[in-house]
Amino acid sequence: MTNETKDQTIPTAQVVDAPPRRPAPPPGPCAMVIFGAGGDLTKRLLVPALYNLSRTGLIPEHFAIVGVDRVEHTAESWAAGLLAMLQSFVGNPDSESQIGAIESAAWERLASAMSYVRGDITGAALYGQLATHLDEVAAKRGTGGNVLFYLAVADRFFAPVIDNIGAAKLAECGEDRWRRVVIEKPFGHDLASARALNQRLGRVLREDQTYRIDHFLGKETVQNIMALRFANGMFEPLWNRDRVDHVQITVAETVGVEGRGRFYEQTGALRDMVPNHVFQLLAMVAMEPPGGFDARSIRGRKEDVFAAMRDVRPDDAVRGQYDAGTVEGRAMVPYRAEPDVAKDSNIETYVAMRLSIDNWRWAGVPFYLRTGKHMSARYTEIAIRFKPAPYAPFKDTNVDALPANWLVIHIQPQESIAMQFEVKRPGPVVDLAAVQMRFRYNDWFQPEPNVGYETLIYDVMTGDQTLFNRADMVEETWRVVQPVLDAWTAAKAEFPNYASGADGPAAADALLAKDGRKWRKVGG
Numbered sequence: 314m315t316n317e318t319k320d321q322t323i324p325t326a327q328v329v330d331a332p333p334r335r336p337a338p339p340p341g342p343c344a345m346v347i348f349g350a351g352g353d354l355t356k357r358l359l360v361p362a363l364y365n366l367s368r369t370g371l372i373p374e375h376f377a378i379v380g381v382d383r384v385e386h387t388a389e390s391w392a393a394g395l396l397a398m399l400q401s402f403v404g405n406p407d408s409e410s411q412i413g414a415i416e417s418a419a420w421e422r423l424a425s426a427m428s429y430v431r432g433d434i435t436g437a438a439l440y441g442q443l444a445t446h447l448d449e450v451a452a453k454r455g456t457g458g459n460v461l462f463y464l465a466v467a468d469r470f471f472a473p474v475i476d477n478i479g480a481a482k483l484a485e486c487g488e489d490r491w492r493r494v495v496i497e498k499p500f501g502h503d504l505a506s507a508r509a510l511n512q513r514l515g516r517v518l519r520e521d522q523t524y525r526i527d528h529f530l531g532k533e534t535v536q537n538i539m540a541l542r543f544a545n546g547m548f549e550p551l552w553n554r555d556r557v558d559h560v561q562i563t564v565a566e567t568v569g570v571e572g573r574g575r576f577y578e579q580t581g582a583l584r585d586m587v588p589n590h591v592f593q594l595l596a597m598v599a600m601e602p603p604g605g606f607d608a609r610s611i612r613g614r615k616e617d618v619f620a621a622m623r624d625v626r627p628d629d630a631v632r633g634q635y636d637a638g639t640v641e642g643r644a645m646v647p648y649r650a651e652p653d654v655a656k657d658s659n660i661e662t663y664v665a666m667r668l669s670i671d672n673w674r675w676a677g678v679p680f681y682l683r684t685g686k687h688m689s690a691r692y693t694e695i696a697i698r699f700k701p702a703p704y705a706p707f708k709d710t711n712v713d714a715l716p717a718n719w720l721v722i723h724i725q726p727q728e729s730i731a732m733q734f735e736v737k738r739p740g741p742v743v744d745l746a747a748v749q750m751r752f753r754y755n756d757w758f759q760p761e762p763n764v765g766y767e768t769l770i771y772d773v774m775t776g777d778q779t780l781f782n783r784a785d786m787v788e789e790t791w792r793v794v795q796p797v798l799d800a801w802t803a804a805k806a807e808f809p810n811y812a813s814g815a816d817g818p819a820a821a822d823a824l825l826a827k828d829g830r831k832w833r834k835v836g837g
Contacts, residue, residue, distance in 0.1 A: 340774035342375035342457040343491075344450050346443070348434055348474055349465035350380030350391060354497070356398045358528070359465060360423075362766035364399060368419040369761075371771055375455035376422075379446065380429045381439070392424045426454065434466065435473045440481035447483075458490035461773055467576075468499050472513050479517030486522070495524045495773055498589050499580065500782070503798055504791040511784040524773050525782040529590045531765040533754065534728040536780075538597040538695070539606070541722070541730065549602070551699065554678045558717060559828075561696040562594050564684040565816075565835045567640050568691075570662070574653030581660045583632070583797065586684045588790035589782075592619070594695055594724070595680055599670055608778040612786065619789035621672040627800035631820045633663030634806070635687040638813030645687055645813035659806055662686045665821040666797070667828075681825060683832070687813035690836035693724035716747055723837070728754040 345363075347355055366372045380391050400415060430446050432439030451458050460483070464474055475494065478484050484492050496514075501507030514523055529535055542548055551557070564586060570577045577585070596615040603610035636647045648654060648662050663685030670680065699718040719733040731751040738744040754760070772780055811818040816835045825831050 337371060337771070339371050340373045340771065341459065342373050342455055343459035343461055343774055344377040344379055344447060344454070344456045345461045345463060345770075345774075346379045346381060346447070347463045347465055348381045348470075350382040350429065351384045351386070351394075352382075352465055354465040355380075356395060358764050358766050359463065359770070360395045361399060361402060361764045362770055363423055364415075364419060365762055365764070365767050366771060367422045368416055371767075372422065373456075373774065375457070376426050377450045377454040377456050378423065378427045379443075379450060380427065381432065381434065381443065382429075383431065383433055385431060386429050388427050388429045391429045392427045396420060396424070434470060434477070437477055437480060440477045440483060444481055444483055458487070459492075460490075461493050461495065463495045464497060466497075468497070468502075471496055472510060475514055475517050484517050484522065491522075491776065493522050493524060493773055493776070494518055495526050497526055499584055500525055500589070500787050501791060502580070502584055504788065504795045507787050507791045511788065515784070520784060521776075521778065523784075524778065525787060526769055527589050527593050527780075527782065528765045528769065529593055529724075530780040531767065531769045532724060532728075533763075534722060534724045534730075535594065535597060536768075537730075538594075538722060539603075539611075543602050553674045554676055556699055557675075557678050558698045558700045559678060559830060560595075560598060560680045560698070561694075561833055562591055562598075562680065562682045563692060563694050563696070563833070563835060564591055564594075565688040565690060565692045566684075566686050567688060569635065569645065569648065569687050569813075570651050570654070572652060574651045577662075578654060578658060578660055582662050582664045582684055582686070583794060583801075587664060587666070587682065588787075588794055591682050591684055592790045592793075595668070595682070598695055598697070599675055599680070601674065606779070608781075611779050612781075612783050616783065616786050616789065617672070618670060619786055619793065621670050621675075622789070622793045623669045623671060624792065624796050625666050625668060625794055627797055629668075629824070630664065630666040630797045630800075631818060631824050632661035632801060632806060633665075633685060633811045633818035633821065634658070634660070634808035635662050635685075635811060635813045636809035638687065638815065640687055640689070640814045647809050647813075648687075649809065659801075659808065661801070661806070661808075663688075663811060663817050663821070665817060665824055666794075667824060668793070679828060679830075681830075681832070683817060683821060685811075685817055688835055689814055689816050691726055692836050694833075694837070695722040695724070696833050697721070715745075721837075 347359060349355060363372065363378070380386070428446070428450065430439070430443055432442060447460060450456060462478060464471055466474065478494070484494070486492050501510050542552060596618045599618045600614040601617065603614045634648050635645070638645050649656055649658050663683070665681070665683035668680040668682065670676070670678070697720040699720070701715045701717045715735065721731045723729045723731070729751050731749050733747055733749045735745050736748050738746045769780060810820070816832070822832065
């Protein structure tokens with residue numbers, strides 16, 4: 314007989330013995346300059362996030378949004394295009410930008426703050442024009458000269474934009490004004506390029522002005538990992554090599570490259586996902602308790618994890634590329650048949666690896682990571698498997714061996730935390746069954762429209778770097794995967810090697826099988 318697992322949930326619930334939520338004060342005056350104002354990131358994520366902040370009263374009273382792009386626009390035509398995009402998200406369950414019905418007052422607060430500067434972001438002339446415009450905005454909107462520069466542009470433009478900001482003295486702070494810069498991923502393409510970019514930024518910006526963003530850290534469930542671990546005395550004594558057998562982190566996507574073949578041919582799944590998103594999840598799980606919930610304490614603990622990680626050996630990494638297949642009932646073409654993809658492409662759309670952390674807490678505990686496109690389900694989870702209890706007392710029951718307990722943190726699509734453990738099945742004999750208790754955010758808290766950038770933008774405006782990467786953190790994560798990047802660049806792979814709609818290539822299963830373990834099913 315096999316164990317049965319039943320999901321025990323509470324239909325209605327309320328927070329127990331909790332004071333009312335503390336209100337977040339709106340940030341002080343500032344202007345937000347968006348380089349790449351006409352791009353997808355601005356339309357699909359930044360402006361929806363700003364709208365949600367406006368709707369909840371968390372944009373500054375004295376605020377300005379300055380769009381910068383080479384496309385001809387007026388402030389009015391730019392705002393109209395953004396509103397049309399925002400309206401397309403309303404009631405669309407497939408959209409990553411969850412927006413309720415548009416509140417006209419919330420949108421008008423944004424639209425009235427918008428202005429537009431046209432120019433070439435690689436040319437010095439634009440930045441003199443921008444400096445004059447920001448002075449005008451400060452006088453008109455009362456922003457106090459505080460400026461947040463957001464680089465919503467391709468990574469090849471990061472360094473030129475920063476150089477031009479420096480040459481025009483736009484990064485210079487004063488006693489009564491601040492200047493901050495947000496840089497999207499990918500932050501470099503390998504260790505050497507990440508170091509070079511950090512050095513180039515350092516010639517213009519102080520570290521406390523630099524915000525290297527990873528939108529995964531804006532998700533409530535990711536931030537809740539620290540609360541789960543450190544606000545509950547029952548978990549921390551179990552959170553170590555004495556009690557944990559291994560950890561699995563899965564970031565599975567059902568989408569393919571979605572018309573971004575040119576980008577993906579230069580990037581691949583490892584560069585796109587592992588040193589940033591996946592390692593951030595790992596750091597939240599593996600970090601030591603911080604001295605406080607402030608940027609210095611938390612980022613220091615994360616960096617300790619990255620520094621203790623061994624370089625990944627090529628034998629401990631698997632790459633894959635999707636073939637034709639079916640995902641959610643739709644036929645999919647192979648990666649090599651996607652637009653702007655080479656017919657003999659050697660770029661991976663899937664990666665799995667085994668990592669080791671050489672510190673007192675985690676020595677000997679393997680961390681298994683996997684991420685890929687065109688997989689069987691859109692699903693992100695962190696699964697912690699505990700060591701099993703002794704079997705002898707239960708040798709006469711209905712199980713051949715005691716299953717291990719799991720603690721599973723679901724990041725998407727449904728935010729929840731589940732614990733699986735063994736109980737006695739009702740009846741006169743001792744038979745065991747696996748049951749599951751699950752906390753779902755939506756059962757306990759009123760969900761709010763959120764695209765994952767709201768908290769991060771708010772934190773930049775308030776000067777909180779807790780959820781952003783430091784230079785040394787970025788370089789350590791690239792250091793860990795550099796041997797795999799080098800090996801994969803030098804060797805041709807047998808691609809494609811997994812069907813669209815599968816959970817990855819057979820070699821990924823073999824990676825765990827040689828340790829006597831197996832992957833959890835994607836999708837739970």
